[in-house]
Amino acid sequence: MSTPRRSFRRASEEERRADLISATQECIIQGGIGAATTRKIADIAGVTPGLLRHYFPDKTSLLRATYQVTMSTMTQQAVQVLEHCESTAAARLRLFIETSLKPPVMQPRNHKLWASFTSLMNAVPEISNIHREAYLEFRNVCEALITEVFIELGRELDTQHIKRLSIAVNALIDGLWVEGCMAIELFDQEEFIELGVSSVQSLLKLETL
Amino acid sequence: MSTPRRSFRRASEEERRADLISATQECIIQGGIGAATTRKIADIAGVTPGLLRHYFPDKTSLLRATYQVTMSTMTQQAVQVLEHCESTAAARLRLFIETSLKPPVMQPRNHKLWASFTSLMNAVPEISNIHREAYLEFRNVCEALITEVFIELGRELDTQHIKRLSIAVNALIDGLWVEGCMAIELFDQEEFIELGVSSVQSLLKLETL
DNA sequence: AATACTATTACTCATTTGTATAACAAGCAA
DNA sequence: TTGCTTGTTATACAAATGAGTAATAGTATT
Numbered sequence: 476m477s478t479p480r481r482s483f484r485r486a487s488e489e490e491r492r493a494d495l496i497s498a499t500q501e502c503i504i505q506g507g508i509g510a511a512t513t514r515k516i517a518d519i520a521g522v523t524p525g526l527l528r529h530y531f532p533d534k535t536s537l538l539r540a541t542y543q544v545t546m547s548t549m550t551q552q553a554v555q556v557l558e559h560c561e562s563t564a565a566a567r568l569r570l571f572i573e574t575s576l577k578p579p580v581m582q583p584r585n586h587k588l589w590a591s592f593t594s595l596m597n598a599v600p601e602i603s604n605i606h607r608e609a610y611l612e613f614r615n616v617c618e619a620l621i622t623e624v625f626i627e628l629g630r631e632l633d634t635q636h637i638k639r640l641s642i643a644v645n646a647l648i649d650g651l652w653v654e655g656c657m658a659i660e661l662f663d664q665e666e667f668i669e670l671g672v673s674s675v676q677s678l679l680k681l682e683t684l
Numbered sequence: 685m686s687t688p689r690r691s692f693r694r695a696s697e698e699e700r701r702a703d704l705i706s707a708t709q710e711c712i713i714q715g716g717i718g719a720a721t722t723r724k725i726a727d728i729a730g731v732t733p734g735l736l737r738h739y740f741p742d743k744t745s746l747l748r749a750t751y752q753v754t755m756s757t758m759t760q761q762a763v764q765v766l767e768h769c770e771s772t773a774a775a776r777l778r779l780f781i782e783t784s785l786k787p788p789v790m791q792p793r794n795h796k797l798w799a800s801f802t803s804l805m806n807a808v809p810e811i812s813n814i815h816r817e818a819y820l821e822f823r824n825v826c827e828a829l830i831t832e833v834f835i836e837l838g839r840e841l842d843t844q845h846i847k848r849l850s851i852a853v854n855a856l857i858d859g860l861w862v863e864g865c866m867a868i869e870l871f872d873q874e875e876f877i878e879l880g881v882s883s884v885q886s887l888l889k890l891e892t893l
Numbered sequence: 894a895a896t897a898c899t900a901t902t903a904c905t906c907a908t909t910t911g912t913a914t915a916a917c918a919a920g921c922a923a
Numbered sequence: 924t925t926g927c928t929t930g931t932t933a934t935a936c937a938a939a940t941g942a943g944t945a946a947t948a949g950t951a952t953t
Contacts, residue, residue: 485919485930507804509718513911523932525913534911583806590803594796595716596866606866643856643883646863650855653862657805657815674852677887694900694949722941732902733941743941 483522492530492540494520499541504584508591511538539601542592545585546609552580554616564623569672569684571620575648576655576671577664586656610645617641617648621679628681643678647671692731701739701749703729708750713793717800720747748810751801754794755818761789763825773832778881778893780829784857785864785880786873795865826850826857830888837890852887856880 486494498520502511513534517524531537556574560567574580595602618641625632651671655662676684695703707729711720722743726733740746765783769776783789804811827850834841860880864871885893 480917480932483919483931488930491930503803506807507717510807512909514909524911525933526931528912529930587803587805590799593866594712594799594803596792596796598715598719603866610863610867639879642863643860643879643886646859647852647856647883648859649862650857650859651852653858654819654851654855657802658819670848670852674856674887677852677889678883680886689902689947692901692949694951697900700900721939723939734903734943735901737942738900 481523488530491522491526494522495527495530495537496541496544499537500545500584500588503541503591504587507587508538508595535599538592538595538599539605542588542602543605545588545592546605547612549580549585550609550613550616553613557616564620564627565681565684568620568624568675571616572648572671572675572684573668576651576668581652581655581659583656583659586653614641614645617645624679624681640679644675647674647678690732697739700731700735703731704736704739704746705750705753708746709754709793709797712750712800713796716796717747717804744808747801747804747808748814751797751811752814754797754801755814756821758789758794759818759822759825762822766825766829773829773836774890774893777829777833777884780825781857781880781884781893782877785860785877790861790864790868792865792868795862823850823854826854833888833890849888853884856883856887 495516498516498518499511501519502515513524513527516537517527527534527537531540553571553574556570557567560570562570579585592602593606596606597603618637621637621641621644622632625637648671651667651674655667672684676682704725707725707727708720710728711724722733722736725746726736736743736746740749762780762783765779766776769779771779788794801811802815805815806812827846830846830850830853831841834846857880860876860883864876881893885891
């Protein structure tokens, strides 16, 4: 008569939350934020919808957590590469640009997630804060790298000037990243990266990078 | 007994479609794409929900039309200013940058609309095409302006090189535009514009703009 | 002033959605 | 094995949503 209750596995809180978050990402990537329904999320996570509420008070909280994880993962990927690079400051800056402009940082799925969440700015509480934190974190990395380079070259360190430069460099990388994500097939990867590197070179008035 | 049927005005197709589209924009701005329900759109447009289907076969078509109008309006605003400017090529390029980095082009509502739509890339048919058209239109304007400047300065016109520069300039403006839209309160408008201008100057290796 | 056209309203329906609650079972502890 | 905690499922429900259909009234035309 009645279908047997489906079997399940009790997972750790950490693991389950990660599953739910990546399921949320998957939904958004496939069909935009509107496709991230509690049922579809649960389905992809291999879980029943009711479980969401056991880990998140409501759907909005899950979305916030997903946004936060999405952004910090991206920055982390770009920064992590630097940790294994002991070369010159110029080489480190170049590496940072390269990493930011190719997968896994630059890829369509990341843009969809980013766009979906930022489109909710001022509509969903906390989204603005998460954005600002992520933005400043990334920009600060730019600033640090630029400072390194200037020190290496024995250039004058005008704090104001360097800050302006880092805003510009950050904007350039962001702009390329966006277009690269959206039309990744339009550009040759190597050329695209070189364009980024040489543009930053121009912005900083460097001779080589 | 029965409430009287509400009175209405028969509007021209052109006017009604414009109303519905701007109502859709308003919904998205207020609460993201999920808030753009047929009822709320109709409500803001001062119309009953059923009317949507009289002008658009389904909701997706209305969304597409809204995206298309949103993007072309922005580019048009930046281009239109150029038509009234007969000055030097450098001055025209500067004006273009300035216009792109302040209201009405750079403002939070435009970013929300842009982000909402692009997040649907590959999820809603035609969105990719509308994006590509808008992107190339804007980049072509950059390319034309840069070419003008180079001609004015008697520089060599390497088509490939100019194309790369226009991609970079476009990315820079886009990147600044995005951040400016999202945190318009973080930057002083005048400083922000000057940052844009001087950065483009660096990218093109110009002495003045 | 009468007529015809159709933009617009009013109403309906089947689905989907977020959330709530109670029952169940996995797996740890004794 | 037995009992206990709680992660997980099953089910329910009210609200919202996109879409369909028929009636109505605005308005241009004559």
